[in-house]
Amino acid sequence: MVDGWTVPGFTHERELGGGASGRVLLAVDDPTGTKVAIKYLDGALAADEAFLTRFRAAARPLSQLEDPNVVDFYDFVESADGAAIVMQWVEGVSLRRVLAAQGPTGPLAALSMLGGTLLGLAAGHQHGVVHGALRPANILVDAEGNAQVTDFATAPAGTEVRFGAQYAAPELWDGEPATVATDLYAATAIFYECLTGRPPYAGRNMARLHREAPIPAEEVPGPLRDLVHQGLAKDPGKRPKSAADLLGALEDAAVSAYGPSWEAQGRGRLTELAAQAALRPEPPKPKPSRSSGRNPVVAGKQPGGRSRTPWVVAAVAVLVLAGGAAGALTLLKKDGKNPPPDPTPAQSSTPQAALPAGGVDPAPLITQIDQAVAAAPGAAFSYQQSGCCGYPVSSRGTFGLQGDQASFTMTLAGTGSARKALPAVIVQNRLYVRVGKKWKSSALGGRGYPAAADQVRQGASVANLTTLLRSATKLTQADGIYEGEAPAAKLAQAPGLGPMYARMAQATGAQQIAFAIKFDAANRPVKFWVRAGPEKGRNQIQRGSYSQWGAKPAVKAPR
Structure with missing residues (x-):
């Protein structure tokens, strides 16, 4: 008790x-x-x-x-x-524990941490909730190196500085309410601590330091100084307008300084630091004072729970997701967990078809995927399509499989005539979008929301992934991640999905479709990445993730 x-x-x-x-x-x-x-x-x-x-x-x-x-x-x-x-319950350690045990994380791990933290803040802001008192104890790092934010809105209004004085924006010291801008300030101050081993300001008169002291950016690696200046601006009006804006600046700085594989390297390093910190004794709790407080450390992630998606696989859209044209290296990482075993090739006395370059036979894997998904016919998902030659679309929600048909309940956003993020439902071949208090129905396809929903239904489907595997002419496997290529012409002939790939190939001129797919130990997909066209330039990219596999209630058409 x-x-x-x-x-x-x-x-x-x-x-x-x-x-x-x-x-x-x-x-x-x-x-x-x-x-x-x-x-x-x-x-x-x-x-x-x-x-x-x-x-x-x-x-x-x-x-x-x-x-x-x-x-x-x-x-x-x-x-x-x-x-x-x-x-x-999230299985992992707090960032406070990582910093206490390991000291500075290095720039790549710090960038990965900040990216995940900003994504979490962006999601809260999208729902109208400001954190208010973000500090390292509120950021959890799981076994895969994912940063997760907890304790939104648990600091009473007007007391935020007592919960995290070293991370409190100047306006909080003046009695102003917590805002998006104060959250961005705190996230940047934590980022600074990851880089240098200490918060930007420490001393007896914290209020004066936050209000007046110069930003000590000279202690930060040169390519990241502008990022620190943006987030720690004294005037909240001079900080980025949203978490998505700061994420965009982060991506630009990281790619420019460390190359397109920065995020995979950063998550790998953050994973190592968290694992090492977990083996050390819990650091002593900060002493309470008039200007700072203590915060509980929530450890852990429930085994079998959601797989956490790296921040760069989301898209800057109305849903306040953030992304960029990152390659498959974003997915190719060691996560500290046992990968699924290599599928056992089916035994047959008849001659076998030539394996794809890379030596991995996709046939037994596809069978195991179909069996695993049939046993858990539904999941939470996120999906984003971006690139040239069409409008981006992003969505997240849940889907349930009923036979060969998948029904979705989700939030849908895009551009053009599908600009605003709206609740949506897909049942069979019809889309239902809630506008105000009413649901509007239309057939999938066409333009606007129906076109965006059709892209989500096809791109986020498990059938899309098995089609890629089945069509692959190159396929390799490492740590539970399958990376390969498939001819665009062959994919264009795939039942149901062919028109989607035909459009992607026609728009980009791609002859090969590159992809990477990660599976859990039960051979259920966890995340995926698909690209038509070059890594940089005229391309189209699909990214998505799955979690919480299991039977879902039947999705019914809204009235």
């Missing part, structure tokens, strides 16, 4: 951490056996009606927020005995 009570329906296993806002325990949901993290709020917070009113308002959008770089929020429980937040 915590302060005399336990959230009903859960059994505690052990304490994960504690701080100024409360204690965090690992618990098991009794009916399902699912492990979760429960933060029992400090008594002063639980009795603060102004805070509770504000957090109740934030709880609904947080519960609807599904993003690979945000720790899932499940429930906010109030009783006469106290208040608690039930959230995803």
Whole structure:
């Protein structure tokens, strides 16, 4: 029990951490056996009606927020005995622990951390929720090197500087409310600490330092100084307007300084640092003071939970995703987990077809994929298509397989006549888009939203991935990731998907389609990357991810 009570329906296993806002325990949901993290709020917070009113308002959008770089929020429980937040248990360590154990992370790992953090913040901002008091304890690094943000809106309004004085923007010291700009300032200050081993400002008069002291960018690697100047600008109006804008600046700086493979290298290094930090004792909690506070460390990611997508595989769109023309190296990484075994070739006494260059036979893999997906016919997904010769489209949501048909419930965004992100449903060959309080229906294809939805349905389908594997003339495998090429002409003849590849080839002039696909230990796809055209120049790129595989409720046409 915590302060005399336990959230009903859960059994505690052990304490994960504690701080100024409360204690965090690992618990098991009794009916399902699912492990979760429960933060029992400090008594002063639980009795603060102004805070509770504000957090109740934030709880609904947080519960609807599904993003690979945000720790899932499940429930906010109030009783006469106290208040608690039930959230995803993420297997990993906090960035605070990484920095305490390892010191500076190096520029590549710092960039990867900042990219993931900004994606998480962007998702919260898209749902109207500002973090308010971001600090290293609120950023978790999992076993794959993914940065995930937790504890949105848990600092009472007007007290944010007490929770993270070293990362608090100048306007917070003046009593202004937390905003998108203050979140970007805090994220940049944490980035600075990853680069140098200490926050940009430290001393007795933190308010004056944040307001007046010059930005100490000379201690930052030269190519990254402008990024630090942007994020730590004293005037919030001179900082980037959104997390997506700062992500764009990050991508430009990283590619210019370290090349297109920077993100894969950075995630690999961050993975190593987190693994090493996990083996060391938990660092002592920061001492509470008038200008800083402590924050619980939520450790872990539930085994079998969502696979976290690297930040560069998303697209800057109305959904506030961020991306760029990164190559397959974004996906090719070691994740510290056992990759799925190589498929066992089917035994036959008849002559076998020649294997693709690289020596990997796709046939048994395709069979195993089909069997694995049939056993878990549904998943959460994200998808983005970008490049020349057409309008970008991005989406995220869930889909369920019913026979050969997949039905989707998602948020859909693009450009042109499909500019605004809207809730959407695909059932059979019809699209339903909610405009205001009404649902509008139309056949897939054509232009605008129907065209964007058709792209999502085809590009995000598992059939797209098995078609690529089946058509491959080159295929290699390493660490559970399959990388290959397939002739565009052959893909253009694929049933159902042929027209999509014919358009991609015609628009880019590509004769070969390059791809990379990662699978989990059960041979279910986790993420993918597809490119028609050169790495730089006239190309079209598909990127996506899958998580939470399992049977999904049937998607019905809205009324």
